Amino acid sequence: MFNSLTANRRLAFRTVAVQAAVATLVALAFLLQDPQAALAAAIGGGAAAFGSLLLAWRSMMGPAYSAGLALARIVSGLLLKWFVVLGALYLSLARLGLPPLPLLAGLVVTMAASFLTLRLKA
Secondary structure, three states: OOOOHHHHHHHHHHHHHHHHHHHHHHHHHHHOOOHHHHHHHHHHHHHHHHHHHHHHHHHHOOOOOOHHHHHHHHHHHHHHHHHHHHHHHHHHHHHOOOOHHHHHHHHHHHHHHHHHHHHOOO
């Protein structure tokens, strides 16, 4: 069974919305520990959500493309996502000196939330 392009767009942007909500919850949980930890968790989760948004925008926007062009758009979207994530990790750890555990916790939990989206019904 084939999915329409519109259904794939909705799923992609629903994934970004769930990731943003999870990133907010993780940052609020770390706020009980320390404001620096909350900032680190927010940056980690926000980088994952923003990277997913770039991936969705790059691969899903526009008309239906040929298979080769669609694959190229997905790969370039993945590269954009990982440049954002790795850039945020570098800036947070090397430049801002934020604690690494909340940063990685926000990143991992937010990325794992994309699997939760697949289980949710519309």
